[in-house]
Amino acid sequence: MELIRSLSLPAIGTKLTAEEAMSLAISEAYQGAARVSPNPLVGAVVLDAQGGFLSAGHHEFYGGPHAEVNALKNLSPEQLKGAHAFVTLEPCAHEGKTPSCAKMMAKLPLKKVTFGLIDPNPLVAGQGAEILRQARIEAEVFSSANPVLDAKIKTELEEVCEAFLWNFRKKKVFVSLKMASSLDGQVALRSGESQWITGPESREYVHYIRACHDGILVGKGTIDFDNPSLNIRHPQITKKNKVIVVDGEAELLPNFTKLKLSEVHASEDVIWCVAEELREKVEKLRGTLVKSPDVVYVKTRVGGDLDLEDLLAQLYQKGLRSVMVEGGAFTASSFVSYHLVNRLYMFQAPIIMGSGGSRSWTESVRISAMTDKIQLKNPRYLTFGNDFMITGTL
Amino acid sequence: MELIRSLSLPAIGTKLTAEEAMSLAISEAYQGAARVSPNPLVGAVVLDAQGGFLSAGHHEFYGGPHAEVNALKNLSPEQLKGAHAFVTLEPCAHEGKTPSCAKMMAKLPLKKVTFGLIDPNPLVAGQGAEILRQARIEAEVFSSANPVLDAKIKTELEEVCEAFLWNFRKKKVFVSLKMASSLDGQVALRSGESQWITGPESREYVHYIRACHDGILVGKGTIDFDNPSLNIRHPQITKKNKVIVVDGEAELLPNFTKLKLSEVHASEDVIWCVAEELREKVEKLRGTLVKSPDVVYVKTRVGGDLDLEDLLAQLYQKGLRSVMVEGGAFTASSFVSYHLVNRLYMFQAPIIMGSGGSRSWTESVRISAMTDKIQLKNPRYLTFGNDFMITGTL
Numbered sequence: 001m002e003l004i005r006s007l008s009l010p011a012i013g014t015k016l017t018a019e020e021a022m023s024l025a026i027s028e029a030y031q032g033a034a035r036v037s038p039n040p041l042v043g044a045v046v047l048d049a050q051g052g053f054l055s056a057g058h059h060e061f062y063g064g065p066h067a068e069v070n071a072l073k074n075l076s077p078e079q080l081k082g083a084h085a086f087v088t089l090e091p092c093a094h095e096g097k098t099p100s101c102a103k104m105m106a107k108l109p110l111k112k113v114t115f116g117l118i119d120p121n122p123l124v125a126g127q128g129a130e131i132l133r134q135a136r137i138e139a140e141v142f143s144s145a146n147p148v149l150d151a152k153i154k155t156e157l158e159e160v161c162e163a164f165l166w167n168f169r170k171k172k173v174f175v176s177l178k179m180a181s182s183l184d185g186q187v188a189l190r191s192g193e194s195q196w197i198t199g200p201e202s203r204e205y206v207h208y209i210r211a212c213h214d215g216i217l218v219g220k221g222t223i224d225f226d227n228p229s230l231n232i233r234h235p236q237i238t239k240k241n242k243v244i245v246v247d248g249e250a251e252l253l254p255n256f257t258k259l260k261l262s263e264v265h266a267s268e269d270v271i272w273c274v275a276e277e278l279r280e281k282v283e284k285l286r287g288t289l290v291k292s293p294d295v296v297y298v299k300t301r302v303g304g305d306l307d308l309e310d311l312l313a314q315l316y317q318k319g320l321r322s323v324m325v326e327g328g329a330f331t332a333s334s335f336v337s338y339h340l341v342n343r344l345y346m347f348q349a350p351i352i353m354g355s356g357g358s359r360s361w362t363e364s365v366r367i368s369a370m371t372d373k374i375q376l377k378n379p380r381y382l383t384f385g386n387d388f389m390i391t392g393t394l
Numbered sequence: 395m396e397l398i399r400s401l402s403l404p405a406i407g408t409k410l411t412a413e414e415a416m417s418l419a420i421s422e423a424y425q426g427a428a429r430v431s432p433n434p435l436v437g438a439v440v441l442d443a444q445g446g447f448l449s450a451g452h453h454e455f456y457g458g459p460h461a462e463v464n465a466l467k468n469l470s471p472e473q474l475k476g477a478h479a480f481v482t483l484e485p486c487a488h489e490g491k492t493p494s495c496a497k498m499m500a501k502l503p504l505k506k507v508t509f510g511l512i513d514p515n516p517l518v519a520g521q522g523a524e525i526l527r528q529a530r531i532e533a534e535v536f537s538s539a540n541p542v543l544d545a546k547i548k549t550e551l552e553e554v555c556e557a558f559l560w561n562f563r564k565k566k567v568f569v570s571l572k573m574a575s576s577l578d579g580q581v582a583l584r585s586g587e588s589q590w591i592t593g594p595e596s597r598e599y600v601h602y603i604r605a606c607h608d609g610i611l612v613g614k615g616t617i618d619f620d621n622p623s624l625n626i627r628h629p630q631i632t633k634k635n636k637v638i639v640v641d642g643e644a645e646l647l648p649n650f651t652k653l654k655l656s657e658v659h660a661s662e663d664v665i666w667c668v669a670e671e672l673r674e675k676v677e678k679l680r681g682t683l684v685k686s687p688d689v690v691y692v693k694t695r696v697g698g699d700l701d702l703e704d705l706l707a708q709l710y711q712k713g714l715r716s717v718m719v720e721g722g723a724f725t726a727s728s729f730v731s732y733h734l735v736n737r738l739y740m741f742q743a744p745i746i747m748g749s750g751g752s753r754s755w756t757e758s759v760r761i762s763a764m765t766d767k768i769q770l771k772n773p774r775y776l777t778f779g780n781d782f783m784i785t786g787t788l
């Protein structure tokens with residue numbers, strides 16, 4: 001994820017190469033972050049017949065106009081004559097909530113449309129491009145002469161809409177894990193104390209990442225120790241989110257109304273995950289509560305832990321498309337052990353907590369040979385004040 | 395420490411501000427890295443009467459000419475008329491291995507000398523500046539109108555000669571700790587396997603850091619598991635180093651000749667650290683060995699571990715001024731627990747090893763409240779291939 005930032009667009013007429021135009025379209029796409037789910041982030045850039053910058057646009061919010069429409073809407077037929085549009089994703093062929101972008105573009109005097117990714121839906125993949133070609137507009141997937149550059153841009157193109165692609169391809173929730181640790185990988189003292197490991201700059205960014213997900217998931221321990229609000233507090237974002245609590249034995253449920261969670265969120269936005277075996281007992285309990293969260297009953301594994309795959313499948317059924325796991329130690333390491341994390345956001349503070357008296361976020365992860373190490377792919381580093389953050393896919 | 399790099403100097407005549415000149419002098423100083431110990435790294439920059447860049451120089455090797463001499467040597471009296479010299483450290487007042495720099499400069503038609511740090515020796519501090527003033531050359535400690543900038547430059551000025559300052563102020567060895575860990579802070583599997591955590595770019599830089607220290611220290615376990623060479627293998631550096639092995643019970647000493655260490659290093663460059671109590675036994679053993687390293691006998695603590703402070707004091711007596719601790723887990727965490735580390739070099743690879751089956755570099759470090767966390771000061775981040783490195787002082 002990129003930082004929210006006021007993207008500075010080039011001056012009108014500035015010549016851009018194809019790579020520059022596509023990179024700019026990617027940055028444009030991120031401007032819609034936190035507002036388009038479950039749609040993908042999409043960005044578009046238009047160059048004039050001479051390769052000079054004309055305009056840019058992005059998909060701004062769920063249900064709103066697509067990126068292409070926003071990029072093209074203020075341009076005159078004169079300006080569009082011989083123009084070249086760059087879009088991060090293949091223009092859609094079919095009407096959905098909005099009219100077909102390919103058909104809209106086919107009516108314009110464009111010379112060429114270059115798109116980043118082919119539509120991930122095999123049933124319509126290539127159809128947007130075909131509509132354009134029938135209107136005698138060149139339409140092709142981005143590629144430069146340089147395979148290294150192409151691979152880099154491909155990775156960025158996939159990343160910008162990674163949750164959408166994952167949802168589409170796997171019909172599963174996209175899971176991010178965010179952890180704040182010391183330099184030696186510790187996330188809490190044995191006593192439960194963990195505030196604050198990272199500084200205010202990191203914590204503000206965490207609220208941005210929260211906003212990029214439909215829900216925030218934590219284990220019972222974190223609620224118990226920290227009594228957190230788990231809402232989105234960011235100067236530039238107003239958004240409601242779901243909160244998911246993993247509490248296999250429903251231990252904290254009777255006290256739900258006393259938790260900060262229940263003050264801050266509407267009850268239906270809080271989802272309590274409890275063992276299937278406890279359904280009857282818990283339903284009875286809910287009848288006695290003044291206020292009760294939504295509850296999902298989850299299959300258990302040998303040993304009694306909730307089956308996190310089943311848990312995620314149920315969240316998907318409820319319409320959640322992306323979830324950020326925010327801890328604590330036990331919950332984070334369970335998601336890592338079961339290989340359920342798509343993207344890691346690891347914040348590290350320049351401190352040492354000592355592993356002798358504290359807990360790591362991989363306490364239940366065990367490998368027996370270096371060849372089995374879990375690799376973070378496409379790692380990127382950002383600094384926030386004195387902290388740094390590494391993100392990548394697992 | 396900065397990367398070894400071919401420093402690109404500005405074109406002659408380029409106007410530099412005082413901050414830019416001092417920053418350039420700092421970068422110049424680093425060009426002597428790995429060659430000046432036990433002297434400090436020092437850099438100098440000369441601007442002409444109009445503030446245009448004239449030349450730069452650094453202390454290149456132990457016993458060689460000082461930075462000021464190298465910066466000034468090729469300039470004509472014409473060029474030097476009204477010139478302004480910037481030096482990271484106060485020009486020396488006294489003759490040592492080389493003539494007094496202050497006296498040399500006093501003979502030149504300079505207008506002003508700005509230096510970064512006052513000579514740390516209170517007996518001669520300010521005397522270099524005084525010699526210059528008597529020759530009607532302005533001489534002052536660097537300071538700008540901006541206190542934030544001044545603090546930053548002061549930190550960099552101290553850092554560039556940190557080992558020297560520590561040696562001088564405390565009469566102690568400067569200790570760096572280098573560790574290579576996974577993102578979750580693990581440095582080796584329980585089985586002992588740890589190769590390779592980080593990639594080749596990181597490992598090459600480690601050889602540079604090795605070269606910036608007089609000795610490399612490891613625990614017995616690392617010798618046992620890895621049988622390492624512990625020499626300096628860097629494309630741009632040829633340097634011999636000392637190796638220090640902490641082996642309280644002299645367990646590996648009988649096999650010394652079979653170790654890679656003993657092939658690669660002259661025996662007198664390897665220092666074995668053994669419990670004082672074993673002196674007699676070990677001296678007898680040494681008599682029977684074809685080849686024996688140097689041995690220091692170290693006081694023990696309750697429990698039998700060597701007293702690392704005594705160990706470092708003995709290394710100081712032997713003339714070592716900086717040591718890099720390179721592991722393993724036990725040794726590293728002992729140095730951290732006893733607060734004996736001056737600078738940390740923490741390389742992290744974008745991998746997860748899982749703390750469930752591996753070892754951390756702070757296994758014996760334990761804090762009981764977040765207020766006791768160990769803070770890394772002035773942290774800086776560098777990336778090496780897919781890894782990153784954080785360095786700072788403890």
Ligand SMILES: NC(=O)c1ccc[n+]([C@@H]2O[C@H](COP(=O)([O-])OP(=O)(O)OC[C@H]3O[C@@H](n4cnc5c(N)ncnc54)[C@H](OP(=O)(O)O)[C@@H]3O)[C@@H](O)[C@H]2O)c1
Pocket residue numbers: 178179180181186187188189191192193194195197218219220221222223225226246247248249251304305306307308326327328329330331332334
């Ligand atoms: N540094 C950070 O980023 C960060 C973030 C969040 C929290 N924390 C800290 O982490 C600590 C809490 O960690 P923690 O490990 O004790 O608690 P936790 O992970 O928040 O919660 C663990 C508990 O959640 C329940 N749970 C989790 N996964 C489950 C599953 N698959 N099936 C059934 N139940 C499941 C279990 O409850 P039962 O045992 O009742 O079954 C388990 O004991 C606190 O100190 C908190 O401050 C740190």
Ligand SMILES: NC(=O)c1ccc[n+]([C@@H]2O[C@H](COP(=O)([O-])OP(=O)(O)OC[C@H]3O[C@@H](n4cnc5c(N)ncnc54)[C@H](OP(=O)(O)O)[C@@H]3O)[C@@H](O)[C@H]2O)c1
Pocket residue numbers: 572573574575580581582583585586587588589591612613614615616617619620640641642643645698699700701702720721722723724725726728
């Ligand atoms: N990732 C990295 O950066 C890195 C670097 C180096 C090594 N490693 C890995 O780390 C592992 C080795 O770690 P380790 O903890 O087993 O071994 P270690 O720290 O290299 O050596 C530990 C042993 O050294 C002796 N020792 C250390 N400090 C002592 C003291 N103060 N007094 C007396 N003896 C002292 C002790 O021997 P006695 O028990 O006989 O008294 C102790 O057991 C290996 O797997 C290696 O591959 C990783």
